[in-house]
Amino acid sequence: MDGGRPQQGVPNAKAFRSAPAVQALLIQAISFALVLVVAYAMSALTNNQLSIGGAAILQGVVAASISRWRDMAAWWAPIQLLFPMAAIIVPAMHLPTWIFLVAFILLLGLFWTTFRTQVPYYPSTPAVWEAVAALLPRERSVRCIDIGSGFGGFILRMSALRPESVFTGIEVAPLPWLVSALRAATGRSNARFVRGNYERLDLADFDVVFAYLSPAAMPSLWRKASAEMRPGTLLLSCEFDIPGIEPHIVKRASKDTAPLYGWRF
């Protein structure tokens, strides 16, 4: 399955069709059609009716299997499996309608353009932050950015460890950006948080670029970093390497923690 992202600023029909969320919806539609055929065949051949619950389970299993076969990211299989069952169970719970609006606003604020960037929110751990801190040059102040700073944990910690340096987080999703900016303000941190897309930044402005993105984002990040980062600077990526580009640094705090990869320019 095409895991690539659309070209920056050039939305087009092909990019829309290949977005994983759109592919997932198409797979559900195909699975629904297949289950309808099975239900009709069952009723015609055996005189037995497929129950709504049985149809939802079957549709989920078919959709999850197609998603695996199409090599979609691993998290799509459970989503595809549970989606038809949730579509039946949740309306039957007769929840107040405002709950759906609040849930929608919170999820939109958190995930924002994840359907396009293919980078959902998940935080890095303090063990990774310590590994990064050990790699920062000690003899001078540094300008460091977290491209996709989430709720700001990494940047706030770095700023506390190295108060003479300048730490910036940029985050595309409004909710985590707002929380990180409030954390910096209330914690009297020097850290800066900007809301926006890192693709529009000039990475030449930074000595250290930290990324915790996703495999889908790494090839375009590498193109941007190698075009913009200055000699002597450092690109760090938590968990995800860059296909075909040997890292200069590979650090793993323990066998349970994600590796930290580094490329020196």
Ligand SMILES: C[S@@+](CC[C@H](N)C(=O)[O-])C[C@H]1O[C@@H](n2cnc3c(N)ncnc32)[C@H](O)[C@@H]1O
């Ligand atoms: C895996 S989380 C990492 C959060 C944080 N850096 C950490 O280490 O805990 C990735 C974050 O990047 C954000 N993101 C994805 N694409 C982005 C982009 N193009 N520009 C800015 N932020 C982006 C997502 O919204 C998400 O919050």
